[in-house]
Amino acid sequence: MRPAPFEYHDPRHVSEAVDLLSSLENARPLAGGQSLMPMMNFRYGQFDHLVDLNRIDDLSFIDVDGSSIRIGAMTRQVEMQEDTRLAESVPVALEALSHVGHIATRNRGTIGGSLSHLDPAAELLAVSALLDGVVHLQGKEGKRSVPIEDYVVGYMTPAAEEGELLTSVDWNPWQGDHGWSFREFARRHGDFALAGAAVLMALDEAGSIARAAVTVFGVGPAPVRLKTAETSMVGEIPTRQLFELAGEEAASLEAMQDAVVSGSYRRHLARVLTVRALEEASVRAKDEKK
């Protein structure tokens, strides 16, 4: 299991990388390599050129200001885990990261790699959807920004054009008191989840739901925000019954199936995890209020 031969390029600047990717035939950017390298070792992917982004310092940063977070594409998962500002403003992301692979893969794996590979069960993708993420792309024609929901166009398919590089992602963390939860079900710790749900919830003074965000991931080809539940829960007192309704929405999503895992089991898990995540988030939201 050795990769097919390729030419190797290790540019120092984004513009160089973009030039290479848009001018070379059958070229692929290499981020942390935790998904791409196995595919190349299996020879499922064979590329004439590999453009290694690991020496582009400009792509590795975490900017946190009051209301927004910007994370450079080559920021490693471990760097995010160790960032106290992220722990403070988006604890849901930290919880998500604890489910991402293992120590050694988080040491190499990057957020940009994850958001380019687009495994439907990827935790950082789910969090990006939950936090109304926007990805920034840079190509030969210039830069553009795309909201996550427009960015994921299908199963492992980003809206990036040929030669266009994901350079960073913006997250919009909630301000003020709110609860959060991140629940997933994987066969073993660190495996890709068979389904998962991430929730943010804020309560008003009366204890009713003021705002809710619910992302279900690993079920269909892309993470999904439960728009109906998010809207209909507002103004309601958080109850098990209310959450079960959101669970119904999750259970009606399109679900992937393969030789090992059925679609109906994924939908079943989506319901269970959505309800559990909502319950946990509502408890946290209440605690925040105290």
Added chain:
Amino acid sequence: MGAKYFGARVERREDEPLLRGKGQFTDDIVLSDALVAVIVRSPWAHARIDSVDVSEAAGMPGVHSIWTMADLPDCLRGRQTPIQVPNAAIRQPHNFPVLADGEATFVGEPVAVVLADSRELGEDAAQMVFVDGVPLPVAADVGTAAEPGAPLMHSSLKDNIAADLVLQFGEDENPFEAAEVVIEETFRQHRGCCQAMECRAVQAQYDALTDQLTVWSAAQAPHMVKNIIVEMLGHDDGKVRVIAPDVGGGFGPKGMVYPEEVLCAALARETGRPVKWTEDRREHFLSTTQERDQIWTMRVAADRDGRLIAVEGDLVHDSGCAAPWGIILPYIAATTVPGPYVIPNYRMRMRSVFTNKPPTTPLRGAGRPQAVFAMERMMDRLADRLGLDPAEVRRRNMIRPDQMPYRMGLIYRDGSPLTYDSGDYPECQRLALAKADWEGFKQRQSAALAEGRYIGIGVANYVEGTGLGPYEGSKARVAADGRIEIASGAAPQGQGQKTILAQIAADAFGVPMEDVDVRVADTGIVPIGIGTFASRVTVNAGSSTHNASKSLRAKVIKFAALRLEVPEADIEIDSRVVRARGTNRSVTLGELRQFANGMPGFTLPEGLEPGLETADWFSPRQATYCNGTHVAEVEVDADTGAVEIRRYVVAHDSGRLVNPMAVDGQIQGGVAHGIGNALFEHMHYDDEAQPVTTTLADYLLPMAPDVPDVEIVHMETPTPLNPLGVKGAGEGGTIPAAACIVAAVEDALRPFGARFSECPLSPQRIVEVICQSKKVA
């Protein structure tokens, strides 16, 4: 002389080099000028192969040569590899050739070999070898392949039945007719893989000057590898040497002799250059032997007190595309069913069935986990039917210690009447139950249920024939520096045999362990042998090491008495010096060795052979039977189907323990494998026998959070069948684990009335069964 090391938790001498990264595994060995072999494998489960086009690949950079069946030397052409364990009951003794010979019978079957300067270049070329094959109908599933008219695994067969036989005992004519309770059920178990962390690996070197062929292989049975290379290549027996260096786990499948071993040896001889092949993980999934696909239809008759009257069944075993180990697996399975229970009447039909999948050969447990699953699940059903405690039903049926030796009425695989030699099964179960607080569980369970949590408990017993003969040899000698050297036919893959044999030898000879060197796994030091499988090495190689070391001591004493001119009774061995008690006379072992080797002008007394060297070929007259009881306590998340093993208790009796630390390690590791079989490891194939789970991300090995710390209770009933009183301990951790865990899951889900008759149990399956039960309710 009392035992000094036997029974002690001695730290292992194997560990230090391995911990420093100084181990020597097969792939670590550097032979200069070696060619790297890359195997082109069949993408079809079953196909006619019309041609193999190597023209483009042959001209690629770094390619030395490419070999198909047609290019191989005469001795390999048109031949199947010999069946390692032949049996007269095999009606169609089919085995595969070293390269596909016009017909491929499983995905991954070797079709051609590329020899290249590096693995990378070899893989580049292998990609450009074009195999022209015509897909043929596939015998994909063991259940349907057994039926008349099913697609044939290979065109030369008349049907897919490799063997069809019945084992039985008991005098009652129609035991089921009058029985108060009759229970029937069908159980299905699935294939798992070896997944030793080191994949297979071979290196072969041929020296034309001496005609010497040396093969290094990550093998469990280097002597079998040697025998088959000698047989297939027609090479002089004295000029083939097979060495198993450090081996990174075996678990059974490395006891198979593979085409790649024969190919590397043959091509080293053909090309005159060393040939190296290292299996990669994908190849391991495709081509290393697997085990456990079986379908059991069981029928049990009992009286209303739960006492067994008869057990009968029909066992369909998936042999895969060949029968390299004959009918060992179904045979072991059928003889394991009775376990620790008195069964007046027993009848088991077993069919070994060919399918277009990799061959099945023993994998830790070797047919026994399936047998124990079928039998123990039936005991649970019986308990349920009668409203009895599952442990109590088992106790009522157990063979009592005063019935030992207990002759069951079957012939075991070693040809001897299946006779349990020793053990106290009721006491073993009692100890396990006490440790697990079986009595207190009902209370724990209802308390948990009140909180909405589902916990359950399960128990399972097994009896295992271990320490199988025919023999294993060890040589003991005094080396030039006075150290004791043991050369044994043992071939370890992590069990710590060098330490264990050193403990045994040091005690038997009477020196500190540090003065004992142990060499193993090399046909150049002990030319004949059997191999590591069937939990047999400590029994066989341990006993021969003990005997050889004792007779070496006797010989040293004789020569020392002669040399020091005192009666033998006055000789004392004190580390590397031999003294005459009450005198100041002494001789070092090194000097005594020279003396014993003989010198001109000195006459040996009659009956005393020269040299301080002895050998022993311990040959047990039958297998020795170890036994054990497992108890698992689990919690099931009824919403997701997740199973957490809260506690796991093993009470077991493998006779006397040489090194309790090593035995604990075998049990803990064996249970981990059993947890894999119970909950995780399922080698999926599609309807065309294409493998689905071919990465370690898809085929799930249990990881650290999935395996609890096993609580172990040792019983030590010495066997009378060998001088050490030892029984095998390598597989008992695995054998009843799946039965035990599935029983516990079922118990936890009693409120739903869930029933499971298969394993592994995925969370998905658990949820499906719960949902069905809810619907029925």
Added chain:
Amino acid sequence: MSLRDVSINVNGTDYQASVEPRLSLVELLRKKLSLTGTHVGCEHGVCGACTVMVDGRSVRSCLMLAVQADGAEVVTVEGLSEEQGPLGPLQAAFRRCHGLQCGFCTPGMLMTLTDFLTRNPEPTRDEVRIALTANACRCTGYKGIVDAAMEAAAEIRRAS
């Protein structure tokens, strides 16, 4: 394919090598530098046998190219103790606690735990188990490895 020069420091020694870009770090270590203590278990980044430290963090050396390690400091199992000196605390604990049987996964286990114990010097058994999901072992059932990690952690704390 054109070759690339790589300068790398492994266990305190500087090495230079000229490699194909597709050569993985583990193949560089094993084949070019003859450091065979690091093992190849799956070549798809799951089993953890090939884990080494690169610039102070554990990585899968089957998923990293040798050219990516140009200029890096690498520590492998061979670097965990002096050649003639005593075993390091983690290695010694593995031997005491029967944390290895065949020893094939062991180098990767040691490197993962080296990284983990640096970040979490006072772990619980459960935290050790989660960290060990980075590495598969088929022999031990993990108990001896967890025991060893706990003992080594305590010893390292005492020594510091």
